[in-house]
Amino acid sequence: MRGGWRMCLRLRCPFCICPCSHFAFARATFPFLVYKVPRPQGSAFWIPMIQVFASFNLLVAIMMSVNLIKIRKRHWWQSCYLWAVWIGGPLGFGLLLSCRIVQAFQLYFIFVKKRLPPIRSFIFLPLILLPWIAGSVFVHVEKPLNYRCEVSAWWIIPAVSLHLFYVALLVGFMRAIQHVEFKFHELKDLWQGILFSTSSVGVWVAAYILNKIHENVEWIEIASRFVLLLMANIFIQVFFSMSSSQPLLSQMSLRRKQHPEIGSMGKALGISDSEIQSQWEQSIVIDSNEPLDKLLLNKKFRSSFMAFADSCLAGESVRFYSEVHELDKLPFDDSVRRIYIARHIIENYIVAGAAMEVNISHRNRQEILTTSNLAHPDLFKTAVKEVLQLMEMNLAKDYWSSVFYTKFKEESGTNMNGHDLELLTSWNASPRLSSVHAADDPFHKGKDIFQREIQLLDDISND
Amino acid sequence: MGQLCSRHQYYKNEDSEENAQAAEIERRIEQETKAEKHIQKLLLLGAGESGKSTIFKQIKLLFQTGFDEAELRSYIPVIHANVYQTIKLLHDGSKEMAQNESDSSKYVLSTENKEIGDKLSEIGSRLNYPCLTKEIALEIETLWNDSAIQETYARANELQVPHSGYYFMENLHRIADANYVPTKEDVLYARVRTTGVVEIQFSPVGENKKSGEVYKLFDVGGQRNERRKWIHLFEGVTAVIFCAAISDYDQMLYEDEKKNRMMEAKELFEWVLKQSCFEKTSFLLFLNKFDLFEKKILKVPLNVCDWFKDYQSVSTGKQEIEHAYEFVKKKFEELYYQSTAPDCVDRLFKIYRTTALDQKLVNKTFKLVDETLRRRTLFEAGLL
Numbered sequence: 001m002r003g004g005w006r007m008c009l010r011l012r013c014p015f016c017i018c019p020c021s022h023f024a025f026a027r028a029t030f031p032f033l034v035y036k037v038p039r040p041q042g043s044a045f046w047i048p049m050i051q052v053f054a055s056f057n058l059l060v061a062i063m064m065s066v067n068l069i070k071i072r073k074r075h076w077w078q079s080c081y082l083w084a085v086w087i088g089g090p091l092g093f094g095l096l097l098s099c100r101i102v103q104a105f106q107l108y109f110i111f112v113k114k115r116l117p118p119i120r121s122f123i124f125l126p127l128i129l130l131p132w133i134a135g136s137v138f139v140h141v142e143k144p145l146n147y148r149c150e151v152s153a154w155w156i157i158p159a160v161s162l163h164l165f166y167v168a169l170l171v172g173f174m175r176a177i178q179h180v181e182f183k184f185h186e187l188k189d190l191w192q193g194i195l196f197s198t199s200s201v202g203v204w205v206a207a208y209i210l211n212k213i214h215e216n217v218e219w220i221e222i223a224s225r226f227v228l229l230l231m232a233n234i235f236i237q238v239f240f241s242m243s244s245s246q247p248l249l250s251q252m253s254l255r256r257k258q259h260p261e262i263g264s265m266g267k268a269l270g271i272s273d274s275e276i277q278s279q280w281e282q283s284i285v286i287d288s289n290e291p292l293d294k295l296l297l298n299k300k301f302r303s304s305f306m307a308f309a310d311s312c313l314a315g316e317s318v319r320f321y322s323e324v325h326e327l328d329k330l331p332f333d334d335s336v337r338r339i340y341i342a343r344h345i346i347e348n349y350i351v352a353g354a355a356m357e358v359n360i361s362h363r364n365r366q367e368i369l370t371t372s373n374l375a376h377p378d379l380f381k382t383a384v385k386e387v388l389q390l391m392e393m394n395l396a397k398d399y400w401s402s403v404f405y406t407k408f409k410e411e412s413g414t415n416m417n418g419h420d421l422e423l424l425t426s427w428n429a430s431p432r433l434s435s436v437h438a439a440d441d442p443f444h445k446g447k448d449i450f451q452r453e454i455q456l457l458d459d460i461s462n463d
Numbered sequence: 464m465g466q467l468c469s470r471h472q473y474y475k476n477e478d479s480e481e482n483a484q485a486a487e488i489e490r491r492i493e494q495e496t497k498a499e500k501h502i503q504k505l506l507l508l509g510a511g512e513s514g515k516s517t518i519f520k521q522i523k524l525l526f527q528t529g530f531d532e533a534e535l536r537s538y539i540p541v542i543h544a545n546v547y548q549t550i551k552l553l554h555d556g557s558k559e560m561a562q563n564e565s566d567s568s569k570y571v572l573s574t575e576n577k578e579i580g581d582k583l584s585e586i587g588s589r590l591n592y593p594c595l596t597k598e599i600a601l602e603i604e605t606l607w608n609d610s611a612i613q614e615t616y617a618r619a620n621e622l623q624v625p626h627s628g629y630y631f632m633e634n635l636h637r638i639a640d641a642n643y644v645p646t647k648e649d650v651l652y653a654r655v656r657t658t659g660v661v662e663i664q665f666s667p668v669g670e671n672k673k674s675g676e677v678y679k680l681f682d683v684g685g686q687r688n689e690r691r692k693w694i695h696l697f698e699g700v701t702a703v704i705f706c707a708a709i710s711d712y713d714q715m716l717y718e719d720e721k722k723n724r725m726m727e728a729k730e731l732f733e734w735v736l737k738q739s740c741f742e743k744t745s746f747l748l749f750l751n752k753f754d755l756f757e758k759k760i761l762k763v764p765l766n767v768c769d770w771f772k773d774y775q776s777v778s779t780g781k782q783e784i785e786h787a788y789e790f791v792k793k794k795f796e797e798l799y800y801q802s803t804a805p806d807c808v809d810r811l812f813k814i815y816r817t818t819a820l821d822q823k824l825v826n827k828t829f830k831l832v833d834e835t836l837r838r839r840t841l842f843e844a845g846l847l
Contacts, residue, residue: 291590312660352687354688357688358688359656359688359689361718362716362717388590389590393541394656395658398661432662433660433662
């Protein structure tokens with residue numbers, strides 16, 4: 001029996017005993033590999049990846065420091081300082097907690113202060129890690145560890161207090177954002193994180209004390225190693241989540257059959273389309289003499305115009321307009337949902353280098369990025385005006401003489417009036433862009449790229 | 464075995480119609496691809512406001528049916544919008560300068576014009592502009608003639624005032640007429656930021672009316688967010704026409720007011736040259752806006768731009784202009800040879816001095832371009 005325990009803990013393969021870090025890794029990369037979601041920019045991508053990296057480090061550090069894997073020779077890289085101090089501390093537990101703190105910090109600024117975080121996360125994260133690095137350097141210099149990777153009680157106390165200090169910092173941020181009604185599981189994740197990190201520190205301390213009191217009792221040693229590894233595995237799973245940085249992606253299940261609707265933050269927040277399709281909007285006559293902003297209120301026209309804009313690679317303007325329109329449907333005092341949508345719009349349409357960045361002036365962009373109130377109703381007003389003018393001057397003319405408009409007219413069952421027919425036949429009725437088939441929308445749901453063949457099929461069947 | 468055969472026969476009969484259709488599709492696709500192979504693809508690339516769309520309009524005017532009255536009229540809202548936007552930019556700019564500058568008094572509007580200024584600024588911030596009537600035109604003219612606005616215009620390089628603004632201000636009364644029909648020149652000056660991609664197909668008919676090559680010309684937006692769309696156009700390009708506005712050496716970008724336009728053009732040119740799909744593509748560099756360059760070079764030295772900081776002016780007047788132009792041209796040539804990998808050395812590279820608004824010049828330039836490309840095609844086919 002004892003032999004059996006010993007055998008199973010002397011596994012040669014480290015990967016078999018960290019299933020949870022594999023799961024975390026799979027969970028992180030699933031949306032990108034399977035659903036072909038484009039890789040997000042900046043911290044929304046790196047923070048989950050760093051968490052996976054840190055979790056893996058933590059597990060391996062625990063394994064190496066408790067000598068779980070028996071390796072014949074003593075190599076330099078088996079050094080206790082490397083694993084227990086450096087990889088377990090600043091690159092493991094410390095990094096995991098720091099990522100969570102950075103996420104809580106972002107949530108605090110966005111939802112409580114209602115502005116974008118003043119310090120970029122790639123600067124904030126190393127700053128937060130500094131105490132860990134300083135501590136590790138100090139330990140490395142003093143060299144208090146013995147050959148069995150154990151240390152005297154005088155050194156344990158500051159180490160534990162550093163761990164607990166970070167947990168306390170996380171608790172502090174939590175209390176600041178507790179009152180916000182989050183729509184995704186941000187608060188739940190943070191609470192879980194705090195709970196498990198405190199309990200894992202507790203378990204670690206208990207294991208240490210037990211081992212010290214009953215030295216050389218084998219079953220205690222084995223049991224404590226097992227419990228530590230189990231705690232570490234659970235800890236990583238609990239800590240890993242994407243809801244703060246990527247709320248839409250966190251909704252996606254690993255089961256492929258449930259194909260998610262990830263295109264619209266509005267849908268995820270429960271803003272239904274059919275809410276406000278008023279009688280007035282439905283009765284708008286679609287005519288080229290009407291101003292574009294009035295016409296775009298009609299849902300069918302909007303989707304026809306969007307399809308046209310996509311065909312000449314200018315779709316982001318219409319999508320931006322459409323998402324701000326959804327934002328305007330929300331009541332003014334529902335600041336939490338407004339902030340979600342505002343943040344989503346900023347990340348996808350305003351930030352320089354965003355996937356669907358719109359064509360607006362420097363001044364308008366800076367006004368939005370340095371705003372002091374993300375829930376303000378007029379946040380995107382000047383940007384939308386600029387985009388509407390762009391669409392009106394640029395796209396609208398070509399739309400009226402395009403196939404998308406004729407299709408729209410056919411589908412809505414009305415006859416074209418003389419003016420529109422004139423437009424169609426007057427000047428160049430050739431398509432604005434004929435041979436390039438690429439959707440500007442990175443979330444395009446299987447656009448049919450063999451348009452030429454379909455057109456030919458139509459030609460043949462009409463012959 | 465017999466059963467299998469008969470089943471196969473059964474399917475064959477069912478599918479024969481579909482097979483015929485499929486064969487027809489195949490035939491047509493083949494025809495089209497063959498036809499497309501003879502079409503030469505030209506791309507107009509360049510930074511924002513470098514003149515690409517103006518060249519595009521010129522090509523339409525020269526080689527397609529030109530603009531009929533309906534299409535000319537369709538530019539009226541654009542021209543009016545340009546007028547309103549220009550006067551608003553200048554008015555707001557003068558207010559800002561009055562606050563921030565040390566000798567602010569020269570940027571302060573005279574009292575009788577303040578009200579007009581605020582009214583026009585409010586109109587300029589609306590979504591749909593009112594039609595430009597004689598009354599509003601008079602007010603705009605009064606404001607334009609105010610000394611504060613003229614002082615602000617002298618520093619227009621710090622604001623994002625389009626160059627067409629000046630032209631339209633000078634022609635305000637003609638534009639505000641009730642029966643105004645824009646001239647071709649007005650249409651060429653009308654400024655709209657391009658978004659997405661536009662294409663036309665044309666054939667430059669030669670002097671002896673023999674049909675020439677068929678070209679497909681693509682116009683794109685030049686601002687940074689538009690450039691991610693360029694990649695969809697990069698396959699099978701015969702020639703890239705890169706437009707660089709050489710008069711922009713003292714101006715900042717529309718989408719990033721901290722970056723100098725000439726530096727942006729330099730980096731963009733470098734990036735385009737290094738693209739792997741352009742290994743065999745000819746490059747035609749249009750150094751555009753020469754008319755504005757001529758006027759500016761005598762007032763603002765080239766050294767204000769980092770790239771040209773080693774420039775030394777030698778004389779004045781026409782000689783100076785030519786000297787400055789040659790300097791800029793040499794810089795671009797150096798950049799080209801630095802950014803060209805050894806295996807791309809034999810691709811065609813030519814520089815042209817253009818003023819996109821001048822129809823005769825563009826016609827002449829394009830004829831040269833056409834001849835060069837034709838010679839190149841023959842050369843590559845081994846016939847030269």
